[in-house]
Amino acid sequence: MSKFLIVGLGNIGVDYDDTRHNIGFDIVDKLAEEYESSFKLERLAHRAEVKLKGRLLHLIKPTTYMNLSGKAVRYWMQQLKIPIDRVLVIVDDKDLDFGKLRMKPKGNDGGHNGLKDITFQLNTNKYPRLRFGIGNNFHPGEQIHYVLGKWTEEEKVDLDKHIKKSVEAIKSFATLGIDRTMNTFN
Numbered sequence: 001m002s003k004f005l006i007v008g009l010g011n012i013g014v015d016y017d018d019t020r021h022n023i024g025f026d027i028v029d030k031l032a033e034e035y036e037s038s039f040k041l042e043r044l045a046h047r048a049e050v051k052l053k054g055r056l057l058h059l060i061k062p063t064t065y066m067n068l069s070g071k072a073v074r075y076w077m078q079q080l081k082i083p084i085d086r087v088l089v090i091v092d093d094k095d096l097d098f099g100k101l102r103m104k105p106k107g108n109d110g111g112h113n114g115l116k117d118i119t120f121q122l123n124t125n126k127y128p129r130l131r132f133g134i135g136n137n138f139h140p141g142e143q144i145h146y147v148l149g150k151w152t153e154e155e156k157v158d159l160d161k162h163i164k165k166s167v168e169a170i171k172s173f174a175t176l177g178i179d180r181t182m183n184t185f186n
Contacts, residue, residue, distance in 0.1 A: 002055045004086045004088065005060065005076055005080060005087045006028060006088050007028075007090065008026070008028030008060070010025035010066065011065050012063050018150050019150055021092055022092075023091075023092045024132075028060075031059060035052075039061065043079075045061055046061045047076070053174075055174050057170075073121065084122065087128060089128070089129040091130070095110060097133045098135040098158075098162075101131070103130045103169060103173065103185055172185065
């Protein structure tokens with residue numbers, strides 16, 4: 001059975017629930033919920049498993065906080081013996097319009113501290129990622145408040161639809177591969 005590591009990035013704690021920066025957590029939560037799987041606290045992460053068409057998806061939500069996400073990713077890749085091309089990191093992206101998805105097989109961190117640490121810990125930027133657009137509706141100097149802020153009422157109207165589309169992109173990545181998934185979802 002092929003194994004995949006699906007990493008939802010976010011910060012632990014109720015203060016970060018329902019914030020833009022935690023969209024990675026929200027997406028893997030939705031995937032686990034769809035398959036009636038639940039997360040358990042394990043080393044460096046909350047982890048759940050989903051079986052999908054002969055594949056085993058290990059979902060993790062690092063407990064290391066965003067800026068140290070790479071430690072959890074590296075540990076679980078090694079622990080589960082999952083190659084880097086079967087890792088998918090789900091992350092918020094302020095440079096994409098709200099709800100827009102962009103999957104890539106590699107790339108720079110775009111100023112995102114979670115991706116920056118994963119790149120540092122893995123010593124490469126050649127790992128798949130799914131970027132979820134949160135938009136950039138903030139004034140200069142207010143980026144941190146915006147990214148760590150709660151979704152607006154207008155965003156909440158379509159948020160669940162965009163999360164479900166992200167879940168479909170993850171399932172496509174695991175079953176059809178990154179190229180076909182990029183053609184469909186980007």
